[in-house]
Amino acid sequence: xxxxxxxxxxxxxxxxxxxxxxxxxxxxxxxxxxxxxxxxxxxxxxxxxxxxxxxxxxxxxxxxxxxxxxxxxxxxxxxxxxxxxxxxxxxxxxxxxxxxxxxxxxxxxxxxxxxxxxxxxxxxxxxxxxxxxxxxxxxxxxxxxxxxxxxxxxxxxxxxxxxxxxxxxxxxxxxxxxxxxxxxxxxxxxxxxxxxxxxxxxxxxxxxxxxxxxxxxxxxxxxxxxxxxxxxxxxxxxxxxxxxxxxxxxxxxxxxxxxxxxxxxxxxxxxxxxxxxxxxxxxxxxxxxxxxxxxxxxxxxxxxxxxxxxxxxxxxxxxxxxxxxxxxxxxxxxxxxxxxxxxxxxxxxxxxxxxxxxxxxxxxxxxxxxxxxxxxxxxxxxxxxxxxxxxxxxxxxxxxxxxxxxxxxxxxxxxxxxxxxxxxxxxxxxxxxxxxxxxxxxxxxxxxxxxxxxxxxxxxxxxxxxxxxxxxxxxxxxxxxxxxxxxxxxxxxxxxxxxx
Amino acid sequence: xxxxxxxxxxxxxxxxxxxxxxxxxxxxxxxxxxxxxxxxxxxxxxxxxxxxxxxxxxxxxxxxxxxxxxxxxxxxxxxxxxxxxxxxxxxxxxxxxxxxxxxxxxxxxxxxxxxxxxxxxxxxxxxxxxxxxxxxxxxxxxxxxxxxxxxxxxxxxxxxxxxxxxxxxxxxxxxxxxxxxxxxxxxxxxxxxxxxxxxxxxxxxxxxxxxxxxxxxxxxxxxxxxxxxxxxxxxxxxxxxxxxxxxxxxxxxxxxxxxxxxxxxxxxxxxxxxxxxxxxxxxxx
Ligand SMILES: Cc1cc2nc3c(=O)[nH]c(=O)nc-3n(C[C@H](O)[C@H](O)[C@H](O)COP(=O)(O)OP(=O)(O)OC[C@H]3O[C@@H](n4cnc5c(N)ncnc54)[C@H](O)[C@@H]3O)c2cc1C
Ligand code: FES
Numbered sequence: 144x145x146x147x148x149x150x151x152x153x154x155x156x157x158x159x160x161x162x163x164x165x166x167x168x169x170x171x172x173x174x175x176x177x178x179x180x181x182x183x184x185x186x187x188x189x190x191x192x193x194x195x196x197x198x199x200x201x202x203x204x205x206x207x208x209x210x211x212x213x214x215x216x217x218x219x220x221x222x223x224x225x226x227x228x229x230x231x232x233x234x235x236x237x238x239x240x241x242x243x244x245x246x247x248x249x250x251x252x253x254x255x256x257x258x259x260x261x262x263x264x265x266x267x268x269x270x271x272x273x274x275x276x277x278x279x280x281x282x283x284x285x286x287x288x289x290x291x292x293x294x295x296x297x298x299x300x301x302x303x304x305x306x307x308x309x310x311x312x313x314x315x316x317x318x319x320x321x322x323x324x325x326x327x328x329x330x331x332x333x334x335x336x337x338x339x340x341x342x343x344x345x346x347x348x349x350x351x352x353x354x355x356x357x358x359x360x361x362x363x364x365x366x367x368x369x370x371x372x373x374x375x376x377x378x379x380x381x382x383x384x385x386x387x388x389x390x391x392x393x394x395x396x397x398x399x400x401x402x403x404x405x406x407x408x409x410x411x412x413x414x415x416x417x418x419x420x421x422x423x424x425x426x427x428x429x430x431x432x433x434x435x436x437x438x439x440x441x442x443x444x445x446x447x448x449x450x451x452x453x454x455x456x457x458x459x460x461x462x463x464x465x466x467x468x469x470x471x472x473x474x475x476x477x478x479x480x481x482x483x484x485x486x487x488x489x490x491x492x493x494x495x496x497x498x499x500x501x502x503x504x505x506x507x508x509x510x511x512x513x514x515x516x517x518x519x520x521x522x523x524x525x526x527x528x529x530x531x532x533x534x535x536x537x538x539x540x541x542x543x544x545x546x547x548x549x550x551x552x553x554x555x556x557x558x559x560x561x562x563x564x565x566x567x568x569x570x571x572x573x574x575x576x577x578x579x580x581x582x583x584x585x586x587x588x589x590x591x592x593x594x595x596x597x598x599x600x601x602x603x604x605x606x607x608x609x610x611x612x613x614x615x616x617x618x619x620x621x622x623x624x625x626x627x628x629x630x631x632x633x634x635x636x637x638x639x640x641x642x643x
Numbered sequence: 644x645x646x647x648x649x650x651x652x653x654x655x656x657x658x659x660x661x662x663x664x665x666x667x668x669x670x671x672x673x674x675x676x677x678x679x680x681x682x683x684x685x686x687x688x689x690x691x692x693x694x695x696x697x698x699x700x701x702x703x704x705x706x707x708x709x710x711x712x713x714x715x716x717x718x719x720x721x722x723x724x725x726x727x728x729x730x731x732x733x734x735x736x737x738x739x740x741x742x743x744x745x746x747x748x749x750x751x752x753x754x755x756x757x758x759x760x761x762x763x764x765x766x767x768x769x770x771x772x773x774x775x776x777x778x779x780x781x782x783x784x785x786x787x788x789x790x791x792x793x794x795x796x797x798x799x800x801x802x803x804x805x806x807x808x809x810x811x812x813x814x815x816x817x818x819x820x821x822x823x824x825x826x827x828x829x830x831x832x833x834x835x836x837x838x839x840x841x842x843x844x845x846x847x848x849x850x851x852x853x854x855x856x857x858x859x860x861x862x863x864x865x866x867x868x869x870x871x872x873x874x875x876x877x878x879x880x881x882x883x884x885x886x887x888x889x890x891x892x893x894x895x896x897x898x899x900x901x902x903x904x905x906x907x908x909x910x911x912x913x914x915x916x917x918x919x920x921x922x923x924x925x926x927x928x
Contacts, residue, residue: 389729
């Protein structure tokens with residue numbers, strides 16, 4: 144895709160013209176007219192510019208573009224998109240408001256179900272959720288032609304923020320009950336807000352010095368500006384939620400002591416996945432091999448990308464191999480580029496089709512020059528005399544015969560191993576659940592992968608203790624974490640009300 | 644923000660801080676550490692062992708050596724100043740039990756973290772021998788504190804300016820060969836010292852614990868930056884440690900990992916030096 148297609152000025156001008164022409168017509172738009180409207184491209188920074196800065200890549204639809212995009216929705220009767228949304232936002236409802244130019248109306252509808260629209264509009268895997276089932280896309284037999292629900296959600300949320308009209312949600316009179324929320328990722332933010340609204344006192348305990356969870360330390364600035372996450376945290380504070388950073392539950396205080404000694408009536412555990420997996424290949428402890436978590440935390444949270452200012456160093460890389468094919472791998476690869484690496488390879492065992500990363504991120508990575516080495520898998524990492532990475536040995540794979548489910552899984556090609564010279568290896572093959580809470584909390588039941596087991600109300604094996612997000616689901620998504628937070632908060636509120 | 648209650652310079656580059664941290668003081672056990680950040684915006688997170696704690700006062704004691712930029716900034720703080728962030732207690736506490744004769748070896752600044760462990764071992768009813776090592780007399784810290792709890796205290800210096808002119812491994816070896824062969828050795832100090840302490844005790848099959856001080860970021864098991872190879876397995880120092888079986892630790896790998904950022908840190912420190920000099924010159928005018 145050439146940059147003309149995403150150049151903000153051109154796109155804005157085209158949209159203005161288009162909107163004028165639609166407005167000047169007499170007859171209302173028919174379904175056919177709507178289907179004829181082209182999908183609005185996202186204005187973006189040019190690849191060659193953005194690959195050396197940390198600023199957001201996608202700049203957001205203009206109001207005219209948003210209106211036109213919203214007009215592409217045919218307001219079909221069966222609304223499959225609502226089913227496709229993990230938190231069941233009234234998608235046709237808010238899109239209709241945007242089409243009519245009532246942006247406030249749109250954001251009000253979204254907020255009935257979602258607490259973090261500015262975040263989800265940016266990071267949700269929409270092409271697998273709402274947009275995957277969109278009727279407009281189905282009719283065009285192309286999911287890329289679905290209505291850009293995510294971009295419209297982001298537009299409405301950004302519009303509200305820019306207006307500065309945002310009101311702090313009302314909080315009911317104090318109930319005298321106390322709730323502890325562990326972690327400050329999307330699951331915890333949602334619980335804190337929903338429980339606080341009922342008038343309960345809420346304290347959020349966060350291990351890091353800055354709240355926000357993966358949205359702060361994992362997902363990079365160029366995809367999710369930190370100011371957006373900070374604003375969500377500020378809203379919590381304004382609602383009267385107390386946030387205690389530098390507090391590791393299980394170490395600074397045991398979970399059960401929060402209830403026994405400190406008088407919390409309920410606890411929500413939203414501690415995330417946060418235990419990096421390694422590949423268990425030779426050479427994985429060499430200098431220059433990082434977990435994606437470490438690499439991204441150094442850059443995002445510790446601001447190592449501000450090389451002159453930050454005290455936290457980041458490894459100076461020239462040629463980088465990133466292992467994995469998810470969002471975390473894309474983020475690591477694109478961060479490495481921005482930190483000055485000359486060549487970045489993604490090494491992934493399967494093909495493009497199986498990559499779990501959001502399609503948009505893969506496109507962006509390709510545009511920025513990340514090299515995709517598909518159907519390849521690392522065998523070992525080799526070091527020099529100083530114990531630093533000097534190369535990686537990789538084996539090629541091919542797709543085998545389809546199995547019972549019709550899936551062709553990759554099989555190694557014997558003797559296809561080859562060496563690639565690299566100085567940095569970033570392991571981005573996923574996270575397991577952090578064991579700290581389960582190791583320090585007697586009676587908390589977990590499954591064999593270490594995820595906390597909960598019932599339909601997100602309640603754990605301990606009375607008064609609830610859990611949700613990645614610590615329950617395994618590494619998942621922001622929207623699922625938020626959805627679980629909603630459910631847990633409702634259960635906590637009900638439990639506290641019944642205890643009256 | 645934790646308040647500095649007291650600051651004392653113990654030797655040319657070693658400082659002791661008493662810091663307000665009531666919850667940590669209440670919960671901490673021997674062998675645990677904290678992670679701190681001197682300033683909010685661009686500060687680095689560094690681990691420091693808790694050398695002592697006073698739950699009644701709600702304070703903990705930290706002892707550190709000025710080696711890099713962050714410890715230098717920390718050394719420039721004074722009583723009444725605040726440390727931007729301090730989190731803990733982290734790591735697994737030392738397993739304290741009565742085993743008989745415990746030898747605690749502390750090298751250089753490593754004497755500080757070994758003190759609470761020595762104290763706990765003594766309280767558990769063990770016979771306690773302490774071996775302290777340093778380059779010279781001026782670098783010996785906490786001698787009085789150690790003397791007060793040890794049944795035997797052996798001091799070694801590289802130049803013989805106090806105690807024996809020897810490396811700590813010498814008396815350690817003698818003890819291993821003596822009638823009072825240790826039942827447990829705990830060695831804390833520079834990696835190279837721990838490596839050789841472990842090598843010394845290995846032929847005598849004396850169980851030897853070392854307390855590792857790797858690079859850390861979060862301290863909760865999230866980043867893996869602190870990983871070490873122990874007995875062929877990857878372990879995270881911040882959650883699985885900091886203490887490990889010294890006979891199983893791959894010290895060479897750990898030492899090369901510790902050096903990962905040396906050049907960068909150095910160049911930054913030089914810049915800082917220049918900035919401080921410039922500031923001083925400015926003030927002098
Ligand atoms: C690099 C990266 C990119 C991603 N990209 C996307 C994306 O594009 N789209 C998407 O939907 N999802 C994405 N995800 C996944 C998504 O971020 C997570 O699913 C989501 O953040 C999980 O939310 P959570 O509330 O469960 O916990 P988290 O966001 O993981 O937050 C948990 C918090 O708890 C804190 N904590 C942990 N233990 C303790 C303790 N003992 N005491 C106190 N605090 C503690 C942690 O420090 C952390 O701040 C990505 C993840 C990563 C790592
Ligand atoms: S310091 Fe990050 S895992 Fe140990």
